[in-house]
Each structure stands twice: as C-alpha cells, then as structure tokens.
Amino acid sequence: MQRTMLCKARALLVIRRFVSSLAAPAFLTSAQPRTSPSRLSHRNSRQWRSFQTSAVKNASGEVKSKSVYQCKECGETHLQYTGRCSSCKAWNSIQRVTVNEGGGGGGGGGAQAALAVAAGIDTRKTNASYFQPKVSGQAAAARSARTGAWVQGGDRPERLSSIGTQNFASQWRLPLHGPGGAEVAHVLGGGVVPGSMVLIGGDPGVGKSTLLLQVAGMLSQPDVPGQDQAAADAPSSDAEDDEILGGVLYVSGEESKEQVGSRAARMGLKARSDIALYSATRMEDILRAIVTMRPIAAIVDSIQTVYLDGVTGSAGSVSQVRECATALLHVAKRERVPIFLVGHVTKTGDIAGPRVLEHIVDTVLYMEGERHQNFRLLRGIKNRYGATDEVGVFQMDDQGLHAVPNPSALFLSDRMNTPGVSAAVTVTMEGTRPLLAEIQALCSPARIGGEGGGNQGPAGRYPNGVNRDRFSLLTAVLQKHAKLRLYTVDIHTNVVGGLAVKEPASDLAIAVAIASSYYESPVPPTIAVIGEIGLGGEIRP
Numbered sequence: 001m002q003r004t005m006l007c008k009a010r011a012l013l014v015i016r017r018f019v020s021s022l023a024a025p026a027f028l029t030s031a032q033p034r035t036s037p038s039r040l041s042h043r044n045s046r047q048w049r050s051f052q053t054s055a056v057k058n059a060s061g062e063v064k065s066k067s068v069y070q071c072k073e074c075g076e077t078h079l080q081y082t083g084r085c086s087s088c089k090a091w092n093s094i095q096r097v098t099v100n101e102g103g104g105g106g107g108g109g110g111a112q113a114a115l116a117v118a119a120g121i122d123t124r125k126t127n128a129s130y131f132q133p134k135v136s137g138q139a140a141a142a143r144s145a146r147t148g149a150w151v152q153g154g155d156r157p158e159r160l161s162s163i164g165t166q167n168f169a170s171q172w173r174l175p176l177h178g179p180g181g182a183e184v185a186h187v188l189g190g191g192v193v194p195g196s197m198v199l200i201g202g203d204p205g206v207g208k209s210t211l212l213l214q215v216a217g218m219l220s221q222p223d224v225p226g227q228d229q230a231a232a233d234a235p236s237s238d239a240e241d242d243e244i245l246g247g248v249l250y251v252s253g254e255e256s257k258e259q260v261g262s263r264a265a266r267m268g269l270k271a272r273s274d275i276a277l278y279s280a281t282r283m284e285d286i287l288r289a290i291v292t293m294r295p296i297a298a299i300v301d302s303i304q305t306v307y308l309d310g311v312t313g314s315a316g317s318v319s320q321v322r323e324c325a326t327a328l329l330h331v332a333k334r335e336r337v338p339i340f341l342v343g344h345v346t347k348t349g350d351i352a353g354p355r356v357l358e359h360i361v362d363t364v365l366y367m368e369g370e371r372h373q374n375f376r377l378l379r380g381i382k383n384r385y386g387a388t389d390e391v392g393v394f395q396m397d398d399q400g401l402h403a404v405p406n407p408s409a410l411f412l413s414d415r416m417n418t419p420g421v422s423a424a425v426t427v428t429m430e431g432t433r434p435l436l437a438e439i440q441a442l443c444s445p446a447r448i449g450g451e452g453g454g455n456q457g458p459a460g461r462y463p464n465g466v467n468r469d470r471f472s473l474l475t476a477v478l479q480k481h482a483k484l485r486l487y488t489v490d491i492h493t494n495v496v497g498g499l500a501v502k503e504p505a506s507d508l509a510i511a512v513a514i515a516s517s518y519y520e521s522p523v524p525p526t527i528a529v530i531g532e533i534g535l536g537g538e539i540r541p
Contacts, residue, residue, distance in 0.1 A: 075354030181218040183403035189386015202367030220274040247274035249295040253305030302342035370498040390431035408436035422517035426509035441513035465495030481537030507533040
C-alpha cells in the first residue's frame with residue numbers, strides 16, 4: 001500500500017515538473033519562451049493574427065498597433081470577419097482596420113485637437129498623443145480629451161437644487177429670417193441654439209447644400225440679436241478677419257469656393273459680404289478658422305470629407321467621422337458657435353458613418369423628397385432643444401428652397417380639375433401639422449394563363465407611399481368582410497406628391513380608394529375619409 005502511494009507521488013511530481021517546464025514564463029526559464037506546436041498553429045489563424053498584439057511598447061518606445069474587424073456602417077467591432085454585421089444587420093460591411101493601442105487613456109484625438117487649437121498650439125508640429133495644454137485651468141479638460149470625452153469634465157459634483165438654470169433656460173436663440181427661415185425654425189424648435197450641433201442627412205441631390213447655404217444667409221442678417229456683441233467680444237486681429245467677424249463660415253469639402261459662389265449667385269446671395277467661404281478638408285485648419293473668426297455659425301459640408309491628423313483611416317471612415325465630430329463638438333460648446341453638418345446616406349437611407357455620430361450631435365434632421373418632384377420635406381428625427389418629428393415643407397426651384405405656407409394645397413392642387421373614380425382624401429399628421437393627402441388606387445384585371453379560362457396568374461400588389469404590410473392587411477380585410485374578389489385584379493396605390501402615409505388613420509381612405517376603383521364608383525371630391533380598420537372589419541376612430 002505504501003509502495004503504491006509512493007509511486008503515485010513520484011509520478012505526480014514528474015508530471016508537475018514537465019508541465020511547469022512547458023508553461024514557465026520566459027523571464028523564469030530563458031530568454032526565449034518555449035512554445036508548443038499547438039500554439040504555433042493557433043498563431044497562424046486569422047483570429048490570432050488580428051489580436052496577437054497588445055497595448056505594450058516595443059524597444060523603441062512606440063505603441064504597437066493591432067488589426068480589428070469593424071463595421072463601416074455602425075462601427076461595431078467583431079472578433080473575426082463575417083458577411084453580416086450582428087449589430088446593424090448590414091451585409092458586406094465588415095472591413096479590417098488597424099488601430100493603435102492606447103490603454104485606458106488612449107483615443108480622443110478629436111477632443112485633443114480641439115483643445116490644441118483653442119490653446120493656440122500649432123497641431124502640425126504638436127503630436128496630439130502627448131499634448132499637454134499650457135493654458136491655466138485646462139488640465140481637467142485635457143484629461144477628458146485624452147479619454148475621448150464628448151464634453152469637458154473635471155468639475156466636482158453639485159446638488160441638482162444648486163445648479164443655476166436660469167441663464168440656460170432664458171438664453172436667446174439665433175432667429176432665422178424670412179418665410180423659409182420660419183419653416184426651418186419650426187423644425188428646430190424655435191431657432192438655432194448657440195453651441196449646438198445639427199446634422200442634416202438626405203439622398204444625393206435632394207438639396208442639403210442648397211438649404212444650408214440659405215440658412216447661412218438667414219443667420220447673417222444684420223439684425224440678429226447678439227451679433228454686435230459677438231463681434232465686440234471677439235479678439236481683434238488683422239483687417240481680413242475683422243471683415244468676417246460675426247458672419248457665417250461655410251466650409252466646403254466637396255466643392256470649390258467658385259462652385260459654391262456660383263450657387264450663391266443663382267440664389268441671390270452673391271452680394272453678401274458676411275458669409276465666408278472656405279474650401280478645406282483638414283480638420284485642424286477648420287477648427288483654427290472657427291476659433292479665429294468667431295462666426296455666428298459654422299457649416300461643414302460634409303463630415304464624410306474631412307479628416308484629422310493622427311487618426312487612422314481615410315476621410316469618411318468610422319474612426320475619422322467619430323473623431324472629427326468630437327473635435328467639432330468641443331469647439332461648438334467651448335466657443336458657443338452652432339455648427340451644421342452635412343451627412344451622406346447609405347443605399348438603405350441611413351446616415352453614413354458610425355451610429356455614435358447621431359448620438360454626438362444635438363439635432364438630427366433628414367431631408368426627404370423624390371428627385372423628380374419639386375417639393376421637399378425637412379423632418380426632425382432627434383432634437384434636444386425641441387419636439388421631434390416636426391416637418392417643414394419646401395418647394396424647390398432654380399433659386400433655392402421656398403417655404404410652402406399651405407402644404408395641403410400643394411398636394412391637392414390638381415384634384416378638382418381631374419376628378420377620378422379611384423381617389424380618396426385623408427388627413428395625416430406630420431409632427432404637429434395636419435396635412436391633407438390624396439390616395440389613388442387602380443384595380444386592373446390580373447393576367448390569365450391561357451385561352452378559354454386557363455390557370456389564373458398571381459395578382460400583383462404595388463403600393464407606393466403606403467406601408468406594404470399594412471396594404472396587405474387591408475386587402476385581406478376587404479376580401480374577407482366586404483366580399484371583394486381582389487385575387488382577380490392587380491392593385492396599384494399611389495400617394496399624390498410622393499408623400500409617405502404611415503398613420504393607421506389612413507386605412508379607411510386606402511380601402512375606399514380600392515373599392516372605388518374595383519366598383520368604378522367615384523368618391524365625392526369634397527369629403528375626407530379618416531379611420532383605422534381592424535381585422536374584424538370594424539372602423540376605429
């Protein structure tokens with residue numbers, strides 16, 4: 001018995017020594033670590049190559065970099081390449097990017113660049129990774145910048161009851177002059193808040209740059225409250241800067257100054273001397289121009305065309321968009337200058353870049369409209385200073401965008417002249433504004449498979465401006481409870497003017513338009529149909 005236990009003890013001791021010799025650290029055994037063949041094969045895998053480097057410095061003192069797989073749509077990081085992002089569900093959006101390890105205090109290149117410009121330091125010669133502000137009272141701001149914070153920190157906690165909000169609540173907003181300005185101010189919640197950031201997205205050619213150029217003209221009116229005070233408080237420099245103090249800075253990264261000036265001349269803004277045009281894509285130059293000129297507002301067209309030195313990736317990449325937006329946020333809050341950003345959209349209609357971009361800004365506006373139509377909708381998606389889902393209606397021509405005082409008249413302009421048998425008028429709410437919309441329907445015989453009553457082809461459903469799922473539900477209810485043989489006809493629906501109807505209150509108008517075309521019985525043009533239809537065929541108010 002004792003001999004057996006002694007043999008087991010010796011065997012365990014031998015195994016322990018063998019295992020310890022394999023797993024011993026390099027600094028305990030020898031200068032070269034001993035690596036098993038299984039580990040060598042693992043290091044050759046794709047996942048190990050992506051994450052084999054860590055946040056340590058090499059012999060020269062440089063921080064090593066690593067490769068990660070990142071979604072270019074939402075910025076989500078993945079362990080390995082996949083065909084579809086698990087966060088935003090986008091296909092073929094995963095790409096391999098190289099990032100620098102910075103530890104817990106790494107990142108924040110955009111915030112550091114903003115502080116460097118504010119402190120009067122040349123960022124071309126100063127590396128943002130070791131930037132230390134030399135202006136007194138900015139140490140806490142530098143710490144927040146090194147960690148990529150959106151706002152400056154370092155203040156001690158205060159009681160909610162002791163925080164003064166009177167000045168913030170009563171602060172004046174920058175008014176927007178003219179009928180078009182009133183429409184934009186309605187969407188923004190009453191005007192432009194100093195220090196806010198507004199992101200405007202939309203399809204190519206919808207009129208984003210045109211709208212912002214008009215906004216520049218609306219803001220640079222001489223009777224804007226606080227304009228003279230802003231010019232008086234601004235530091236004096238040379239004569240060239242004094243000429244544009246208190247104006248609006250328009251930064252174009254997609255067009256030259258001559259192209260923007262040509263559009264301004266077409267819109268009647270060429271003679272305005274209080275609008276400064278600046279063609280630049282380097283973010284440090286843009287930040288320096290904002291801090292030096294102290295404009296009433298700044299416009300950056302667009303956020304996907306600018307880049308920041310020291311940040312990996314090309315202009316428009318996830319990291320560049322995030323850091324550039326953070327830099328602009330710091331300057332906007334510090335200098336109390338409202339900044340408007342133009343954002344590109346993807347093929348799915350979402351704003352390009354990381355989702356964090358929409359979290360950084362204070363307001364997100366989306367411009368909608370068919371390319372072949374002359375009207376545009378400016379819709380508020382997010383607003384920290386006003387109500388969301390507000391809508392502004394504009395009509396576009398060669399002289400720019402013009403506010404539509406009565407949008408219902410625009411959508412129903414030709415209805416009385418061309419009465420049809422398949423149209424119904426409904427009322428839909430766009431934000432707090434009721435709009436009259438005309439819904440048209442057309443029922444045509446479905447295709448027949450052969451002569452003499454052969455097999456009947458499938459009936460088509462083609463909704464335009466109406467939710468497809470809601471449209472299928474309404475046709476099923478009409479077949480079940482109204483005994484309409486809709487399986488024998490193709491149904492086309494259209495909302496006049498390109499308006500998208502999403503409210504359930506428009507169910508009855510869609511059903512009435514379909515029944516009107518099916519029975520070829522006209523609907524009186526002087527009535528409006530409102531109501532939600534349930535699965536049992538009941539009409540809900």
